[in-house]
Amino acid sequence: MSLLKLGLDEFARLDSPLHRWEPRCKLLGLMALIFSFSFVQDLRLLPLMPVAAFALFAASRLPLSYLTTRLRYPGFFLLLPAITLPLLSGSTVLLRLGPLALRQEGSLAVLLIATRFISIFTVGLILFGTSPFLTTIKALRALGLPPVLADMTLLSYRYLYEIGGDLARMETAMGLRGFKAHRLRRSALGTLASLIGSLLVRSYERSERVYQAMTLRGYGRSPRRATDEFEAHPRDLIALGGLLLLAITFAAGEIAMRLWRGNL
Numbered sequence: 001m002s003l004l005k006l007g008l009d010e011f012a013r014l015d016s017p018l019h020r021w022e023p024r025c026k027l028l029g030l031m032a033l034i035f036s037f038s039f040v041q042d043l044r045l046l047p048l049m050p051v052a053a054f055a056l057f058a059a060s061r062l063p064l065s066y067l068t069t070r071l072r073y074p075g076f077f078l079l080l081p082a083i084t085l086p087l088l089s090g091s092t093v094l095l096r097l098g099p100l101a102l103r104q105e106g107s108l109a110v111l112l113i114a115t116r117f118i119s120i121f122t123v124g125l126i127l128f129g130t131s132p133f134l135t136t137i138k139a140l141r142a143l144g145l146p147p148v149l150a151d152m153t154l155l156s157y158r159y160l161y162e163i164g165g166d167l168a169r170m171e172t173a174m175g176l177r178g179f180k181a182h183r184l185r186r187s188a189l190g191t192l193a194s195l196i197g198s199l200l201v202r203s204y205e206r207s208e209r210v211y212q213a214m215t216l217r218g219y220g221r222s223p224r225r226a227t228d229e230f231e232a233h234p235r236d237l238i239a240l241g242g243l244l245l246l247a248i249t250f251a252a253g254e255i256a257m258r259l260w261r262g263n264l
Helices: 023-039 048-060 064-088 104-129 133-142 147-176 186-216 234-263
Strands: 093-097 100-103
Touching: 023 048, 023 104, 023 133, 023 234, 048 104, 048 234, 064 100, 064 104, 093 104, 100 104, 104 133, 133 147, 147 186
Parallel strands: none
Antiparallel strands: 093 100
């Protein structure tokens, strides 16, 4: 999958309750839920996390392919702990196959990591998939994000696509000249290193030109104030309160479980 196909907001124009939700309230509510998911350690709370995440995903009316295609590559990072932890972590052996032993503590750790990852990733996709990226940045700006950070985030996101386009064109040119990426030899590694270096130089030169163009148009000469272009309605605040209550419930449940285990 190329960078050109990773548009987070390609379904931002759909019509759903989450698409219509006021951006600042949506940002606060979903971020609170993400942090509460990351706080959970007790296995008894795990089934509730994907239920809440997928209920929100269903309410967003985003296509399932939007989730599965973007979950594929980050999911590769789960493979290493999913393979090694059940075999190396813990002392309680569930199953032994020759020199290999499946251990309970490692298996439970993988379950915890995978469930939190999928739940947090799903909520994050809902956050960025139900509003245009520019609207999300404006909501962050309205909530107090410094202008420099907002501009850097927006420009970084925008020029990822430019870098992806440059990479695709350079790969096409190399292919027309007979380069075979699947036949990696020592000479091919040198060619790939030159490709990466050329891409970095082009990116740096483009950033210089963009900054000079922005400076000529007055960027940075006077501090900009955040424009209040959002308006929260009572239904937006009610939805925010409900999601904050859900996040607090997860956090309170985790604290209660820890206190209960400490009294045993």
